Amino acid sequence: MTDKDFLWNSLIEEYDNKYFAKSDWHLGYSIILNELPDLENKIVLDFGCGTGKFSRVLSKLNAKVYSYDKSINAINIANMKTNNKNILFSNEFNFKEKFDYIFVNYVFCCMHSNDLAFNLNNLYNYLKFDGKIIILDPHPDSLGKKYISFYRQKPERVISNALIKTNLNGMIEFYDYWHSKEDYETILINSGFKIDKIIEPLAKGDNWLDEKQYPPNIIYIVSKTKE
Numbered sequence: 533m534t535d536k537d538f539l540w541n542s543l544i545e546e547y548d549n550k551y552f553a554k555s556d557w558h559l560g561y562s563i564i565l566n567e568l569p570d571l572e573n574k575i576v577l578d579f580g581c582g583t584g585k586f587s588r589v590l591s592k593l594n595a596k597v598y599s600y601d602k603s604i605n606a607i608n609i610a611n612m613k614t615n616n617k618n619i620l621f622s623n624e625f626n627f628k629e630k631f632d633y634i635f636v637n638y639v640f641c642c643m644h645s646n647d648l649a650f651n652l653n654n655l656y657n658y659l660k661f662d663g664k665i666i667i668l669d670p671h672p673d674s675l676g677k678k679y680i681s682f683y684r685q686k687p688e689r690v691i692s693n694a695l696i697k698t699n700l701n702g703m704i705e706f707y708d709y710w711h712s713k714e715d716y717e718t719i720l721i722n723s724g725f726k727i728d729k730i731i732e733p734l735a736k737g738d739n740w741l742d743e744k745q746y747p748p749n750i751i752y753i754v755s756k757t758k759e
């Protein structure tokens with residue numbers, strides 16, 4: 533197990549218990565759900581599913597859900613919390629299916645860009661030709677902004693793969709990786725994808741801080757260029 537794997541294996545219980553992020557739901561998951569067609573009978577993969585909160589939403593939409601996470605603790609908690617035969621949680625990346633949709637929520641920010649490229653190349657083979665990958669990550673410009681749900685400290689030098697001290701409300705601090713928009717775009721295109729849409733959701737109304745002006749999240753919807 534690498535240091536990074538160990539980190540999320542040990543953080544996951546705290547993430548599940550303590551981190552209820554309003555911005556993840558309002559400016560992340562729900563925006564993704566609005567982009568989706570009817571998922572009935574669609575086969576989907578929740579890659580880096582954590583303890584399965586988004587997987588459970590997908591299963592309520594009648595998708596056949598496969599959920600994978602490297603962390604065995606995440607999969608154990610996900611199984612304990614889930615009573616739904618439409619979801620299969622797994623700690624092993626070993627699928628016979630090709631997927632209509634692959635969701636990657638707040639996972640690529642946990643990876644060095646070399647791992648990001650490796651994983652995107654792998655996921656390419658598991659996506660149907662007319663399928664889509666939807667990636668949700670903290671926005672590259674979110675550093676130093678005051679958000680209600682999280683704070684990502686801006687380091688002195690903001691360069692690709694810079695380690696970012698991250699504070700999710702209620703949790704101990706940990707480090708994520710920083711990727712620029714150009715990094716995402718280059719890696720996606722080099723892995724054979726085309727970018728169909730980029731969404732940078734802003735908040736409206738009271739009870740928000742910098743979310744009204746600076747999007748806390750970025751969403752990429754991408755598809756394959758060849759079989």
Ligand SMILES: C[S@@+](CC[C@H](N)C(=O)[O-])C[C@H]1O[C@@H](n2cnc3c(N)ncnc32)[C@H](O)[C@@H]1O
Nearest residue numbers: 540580581582600601602603606637638639642
């Ligand atoms: C911030 S959590 C997000 C969990 C979930 N997707 C969500 O939206 O709540 C990041 C998750 O990515 C997982 N992860 C990190 N690197 C991974 C990899 N290479 N393969 C699979 N899962 C990975 C971690 O174990 C952790 O559960």
